Amino acid sequence: MINFVSNNESINYKAMATIMKGDFVKMIYTGEVGQVKGWVDGETLIVEMDGVEFPVFTDHIQKTEAPNASSSTVTKPSINHPKRAAEKLKAIGLNSQIDDLPDQGIHCLLQPFFDTDGDIKYFNIHLHNDTGIPISFSYTCTSKNQSPYSFSKEMGGRNSMIVHSLEFDQLNDKPSLEFSFKLLKISPNKKKEFSKVFKLKPKLVLQPTRHIAIVDAYVYCYTLFTQLPKNKEVEQPVKAINHELINTQLQLNQTISTLASKETNPTSETFFNLKERIVDLHMEQLAKTYGHLPKRHILAQQLKHFEDEIKGAITKREDHMIVIHGLGKGKLKQEIIKLLRDYEEVCAFRNDYDPRFGFGATKILFEYED
Numbered sequence: 001m002i003n004f005v006s007n008n009e010s011i012n013y014k015a016m017a018t019i020m021k022g023d024f025v026k027m028i029y030t031g032e033v034g035q036v037k038g039w040v041d042g043e044t045l046i047v048e049m050d051g052v053e054f055p056v057f058t059d060h061i062q063k064t065e066a067p068n069a070s071s072s073t074v075t076k077p078s079i080n081h082p083k084r085a086a087e088k089l090k091a092i093g094l095n096s097q098i099d100d101l102p103d104q105g106i107h108c109l110l111q112p113f114f115d116t117d118g119d120i121k122y123f124n125i126h127l128h129n130d131t132g133i134p135i136s137f138s139y140t141c142t143s144k145n146q147s148p149y150s151f152s153k154e155m156g157g158r159n160s161m162i163v164h165s166l167e168f169d170q171l172n173d174k175p176s177l178e179f180s181f182k183l184l185k186i187s188p189n190k191k192k193e194f195s196k197v198f199k200l201k202p203k204l205v206l207q208p209t210r211h212i213a214i215v216d217a218y219v220y221c222y223t224l225f226t227q228l229p230k231n232k233e234v235e236q237p238v239k240a241i242n243h244e245l246i247n248t249q250l251q252l253n254q255t256i257s258t259l260a261s262k263e264t265n266p267t268s269e270t271f272f273n274l275k276e277r278i279v280d281l282h283m284e285q286l287a288k289t290y291g292h293l294p295k296r297h298i299l300a301q302q303l304k305h306f307e308d309e310i311k312g313a314i315t316k317r318e319d320h321m322i323v324i325h326g327l328g329k330g331k332l333k334q335e336i337i338k339l340l341r342d343y344e345e346v347c348a349f350r351n352d353y354d355p356r357f358g359f360g361a362t363k364i365l366f367e368y369e370d
Contacts, residue, residue: 025061033067040165054153055162099132105226109212109219125164126215131228132157134184139163143175160214171202176341179224191231196224198348229352277321279309303335314345317368324361
């Protein structure tokens with residue numbers, strides 16, 4: 001679903017008078033032809049090509065006739081010319097080779113646009129792949145008062161692409177931005193698939209902007225990954241936790257309220273140390289006997305325990321916590337991610353490899369309003 005701009009002061013009406021919804025346009029750099037589905041903002045419109053919709057700058061297109069028109073100036077791309085197709089892919093960066101430059105990570109860039117009073121009106125959201133490896137990605141934006149927006153595409157290394165446009169007022173809804181990535185070229189010791197979720201907040205504008213050459217603009221920069229996540233050849237199972245050590249640290253922390261709750265449920269396993277809260281949701285840690293319980297009851301009990309713990313972490317204004325959900329089929333992990341979107345204090349979470357738990361745990365980061 002695309003968020004089209006309407007009644008926006010920043011719309012380029014001259015361009016809109018030239019290129020209308022339903023018109024066909026040709027990509028200047030590749031020669032391919034697509035159909036205009038609508039406008040995102042004064043500089044960007046949505047073009048559909050081969051059933052895929054994506055944003056394009058007006059400077060990168062020119063109006064043309066329909067592909068089936070008799071005009072000789074229009075050439076319909078053909079998949080029967082692999083050499084020509086490869087040249088087009090290379091022109092837009094999808095066939096780029098892995099370069100030898102340092103891996104500078106993947107970033108989300110928010111480019112502000114201003115109204116006549118100098119206030120921010122809206123943002124263009126760029127995805128900046130500053131690695132030397134081409135990737136495919138899926139982007140989803142969800143917020144309380146807006147329909148979800150999704151966009152998927154492939155992009156080359158050392159490249160940037162507009163994925164969305166957000167009105168400044170939408171930041172009050174603290175939209176959640178979710179990115180899922182997949183490497184298009186195999187790279188040794190790098191994870192093939194990885195993801196990141198974070199929430200946008202109005203205080204973003206209190207941070208300084210940075211000039212990014214590839215978009216030639218001053219932007220607010222959020223680093224998704226400082227480098228491509230490293231891969232482990234064999235995912236290690238969740239390691240046993242040193243109960244004696246944790247029990248000692250538990251006494252040092254003086255977590256009286258938590259100890260009181262454990263008296264009513266002595267079989268539940270929540271571990272604390274001086275730095276982090278670790279919640280183990282394996283059912284054998286939550287109940288002495290559970291084999292007779294239906295799967296839906298087990299899942300409900302795990303999620304209830306998780307919500308009790310995350311509420312406790314937020315009440316104590318902890319900066320993060322770790323939840324151990326195991327590998328399994330991923331149902332518990334999926335339900336946890338759904339719940340995290342309901343907590344405004346959750347600013348990010350990630351399922352990176354941890355030497356203690358392998359890939360069977362998720363780290364949740366909190367951020368609190370002053």
